[in-house]
Amino acid sequence: MGSSKFSFSYYITGILILIGTLLGRFVCGFLCPFGWVQDLLNKIPFPKKFSTKKLKWLRYVKYGILIVMVWALPALLQNAVGMGDPYFCKYVCPQGILEGAIPLSLADSSIKAALGTLFTMKFSILATIVLLSIMFYRPFCKWICPLGAFYSLFNRISILQYRVDKDACIKCGKCARTCKMDVDITKNNASLECIRCGECIKACPVHAIDSKLMLINREIAKSEKVAKAKTTAGTKVAAGTKAATNAKTAADTTAKTTAKVVRHK
Numbered sequence: 200m201g202s203s204k205f206s207f208s209y210y211i212t213g214i215l216i217l218i219g220t221l222l223g224r225f226v227c228g229f230l231c232p233f234g235w236v237q238d239l240l241n242k243i244p245f246p247k248k249f250s251t252k253k254l255k256w257l258r259y260v261k262y263g264i265l266i267v268m269v270w271a272l273p274a275l276l277q278n279a280v281g282m283g284d285p286y287f288c289k290y291v292c293p294q295g296i297l298e299g300a301i302p303l304s305l306a307d308s309s310i311k312a313a314l315g316t317l318f319t320m321k322f323s324i325l326a327t328i329v330l331l332s333i334m335f336y337r338p339f340c341k342w343i344c345p346l347g348a349f350y351s352l353f354n355r356i357s358i359l360q361y362r363v364d365k366d367a368c369i370k371c372g373k374c375a376r377t378c379k380m381d382v383d384i385t386k387n388n389a390s391l392e393c394i395r396c397g398e399c400i401k402a403c404p405v406h407a408i409d410s411k412l413m414l415i416n417r418e419i420a421k422s423e424k425v426a427k428a429k430t431t432a433g434t435k436v437a438a439g440t441k442a443a444t445n446a447k448t449a450a451d452t453t454a455k456t457t458a459k460v461v462r463h464k
């Protein structure tokens with residue numbers, strides 16, 4: 200699965216890079232079961248739902264987890280055969296508990312009997328995430344998940360891109376207000392936090408946002424260039440028309456004056 204010399208799993212990393220290059224965080228928006236679970240939990244009524252806009256700094260935690268728990272610790276702390284533990288999956292990630300340990304322990308009493316401190320610790324993390332997911336939108340995705348952090352690095356270069364047509368946009372701000380990931384797509388169409396969920400596309404009243412398979416934002420650059428060119432051309436045409444009008448007025452005035460002088464003579 201990799202090289203013990205570099206403590207690195209090439210197959211897994213290669214597959215993740217391939218998925219990221221194709222889709223970016225679309226995986227988080229549509230393919231990941233734990234993202235979907237958090238979506239469902241957030242629909243549960245609660246006396247007060249909280250915004251995460253003022254907690255944006257917490258989003259950097261997931262990059263710390265990616266570097267420390269997913270890469271550095273397994274690379275530095277290895278067993279006798281040169282293998283590092285998957286620290287995040289083993290000690291933090293609640294997905295394994297939700298999708299594996301809980302159903303298995305319910306189905307098999309011997310597995311239930313074997314559950315120990317590690318299960319209790321991870322179950323507590325899961326319970327906390329469940330409660331937070333009811334109060335906040337996708338707290339695990341925003342603040343903790345190293346896989347989301349990894350995919351986010353591909354949002355700018357992935358083949359799947361979101362595009363905002365600056366010509367069509369009427370700057371109503373509906374897209375930013377709709378986005379539960381606190382992204383303003385008109386300011387940054389490839390934000391690290393954008394999970395490509397498509398909610399902004401649905402919200403836009405003038406259909407200025409769309410998703411396309413394309414190469415690194417080129418069409419956006421083109422669209423911006425076209426808008427600029429149109430503005431410049433419009434200014435030039437206006438200036439030309441004004442100059443022509445001025446010239447015509449001056450010519451008319453001269454002709455009238457000449458005619459008056461001739462009549463007087």
Ligand code: SF4
Nearest residue numbers: 227231234340344347
């Ligand atoms: S951030 Fe992690 S948990 Fe959330 S949807 Fe993406 S991969 Fe799944």
Ligand code: SF4
Nearest residue numbers: 378393394396397399
């Ligand atoms: S910017 Fe749009 S696609 Fe991205 S997360 Fe927000 S609503 Fe979803």
Ligand code: SF4
Nearest residue numbers: 368369371372374403
């Ligand atoms: S919703 Fe559409 S028109 Fe309104 S600001 Fe966003 S992109 Fe522009």
